[in-house]
Amino acid sequence: MTDSWIKVADEGAVADGGLLAVYPCGLGLLLVKAGGTVYAVANRCAHMACPLEAGACDGFVITCPCHDWRFDVRTGAFVEAPEISIPTYPVRVAGGEVFVEL
Amino acid sequence: MAHEARSAALRELFAPLVGALGYKFTPDQELADFLLEQEAVLEETKGAPYCPCQVRTHRREHDMTIVCPCIPYHRAHFDAMRRCWCGLFVHRDVTDPGDLPQIAASELGIEG
Amino acid sequence: MNDPVFVYALSTCPWCRKAKQYFEENDVVFEAVDVDLLADDESDRLADEAFTLSGSRAYPVVKIGAEVIVGYAPERYAQLLGIAT
Ligand code: SF4
Numbered sequence: 372m373t374d375s376w377i378k379v380a381d382e383g384a385v386a387d388g389g390l391l392a393v394y395p396c397g398l399g400l401l402l403v404k405a406g407g408t409v410y411a412v413a414n415r416c417a418h419m420a421c422p423l424e425a426g427a428c429d430g431f432v433i434t435c436p437c438h439d440w441r442f443d444v445r446t447g448a449f450v451e452a453p454e455i456s457i458p459t460y461p462v463r464v465a466g467g468e469v470f471v472e473l
Numbered sequence: 474m475a476h477e478a479r480s481a482a483l484r485e486l487f488a489p490l491v492g493a494l495g496y497k498f499t500p501d502q503e504l505a506d507f508l509l510e511q512e513a514v515l516e517e518t519k520g521a522p523y524c525p526c527q528v529r530t531h532r533r534e535h536d537m538t539i540v541c542p543c544i545p546y547h548r549a550h551f552d553a554m555r556r557c558w559c560g561l562f563v564h565r566d567v568t569d570p571g572d573l574p575q576i577a578a579s580e581l582g583i584e585g
Numbered sequence: 586m587n588d589p590v591f592v593y594a595l596s597t598c599p600w601c602r603k604a605k606q607y608f609e610e611n612d613v614v615f616e617a618v619d620v621d622l623l624a625d626d627e628s629d630r631l632a633d634e635a636f637t638l639s640g641s642r643a644y645p646v647v648k649i650g651a652e653v654i655v656g657y658a659p660e661r662y663a664q665l666l667g668i669a670t
Pocket residue numbers: 508523524525526539540541542543544557558559560561562
């Protein structure tokens with residue numbers, strides 16, 4: 372793995388359907404485990420920048436706790452209008468650890 | 474304006490969102506200032522920058538669809554009028570918002 | 586005396602103000618209520634009443650006689666009230 376992959380968590384720290392806020396290099400990211408896969412998205416809503424970590428996850432969709440905007444964690448797309456999205460980051464799980472590419 | 478700073482902040486937050494949706498702030502500056510101030514007051518008193526021109530029902534599923542910018546939840550209706558209901562936003566190619574009337578969704582055969 | 590006119594309005598809505606202003610300027614007798622300024626229960630009751638009439642949560646909702654108009658539509662108001670434009 373190259374230097375741009377940063378360890379952000381132990382795999383066991385994210386339960387399926389769960390959310391975990393991590394801060395690699397001071398960047399606010401959110402790990403989401405859905406369908407057995409870990410995804411990483413910006414922990415910042417596209418609407419008014421609320422942290423998404425207090426939101427709810429249902430399948431591949433997270434709902435912002437502030438005004439219920441919904442995002443697909445696989446693409447970052449706002450479900451109601453995919454022209455709007457939150458950034459997503461590549462994730463690798465190796466040796467029981469979660470790495471994110473910044 | 475009492476809520477000038479927050480109005481300006483809302484403007485900054487909303488501009489890229491509505492831009493991605495093909496809209497822009499109305500060139501009617503007076504209308505925009507008035508509406509943004511109402512939203513800043515609603516945010517302060519009711520907890521979110523709700524639409525100044527749509528009624529809250531106190532049911533979350535509904536009320537969250539009228540938080541500004543509500544365009545994604547009313548797209549067919551607003552696209553047909555080339556403006557949002559309040560007129561805070563107009564289609565990107567609109568130069569004279571005065572030409573754009575409010576038309577009820579039902580009159581356009583659209584689910585409100 | 587014109588047909589009874591009732592305006593369901595919001596205090597925050599510029600188009601509601603314009604509707605009321607239109608009726609004032611044209612000497613139309615009308616009643617209006619700012620639904621958002623009522624206590625929650627009463628506000629919900631009026632909002633549901635307006636919704637039943639109009640199918641709309643977008644304001645103003647204007648009732649002229651038996652007709653219901655959603656939005657600021659001075660030509661429609663004039664037509665229904667027989668005001669020359
Ligand atoms: S109608 Fe316009 S001003 Fe009102 S919430 Fe929707 S986008 Fe905002």
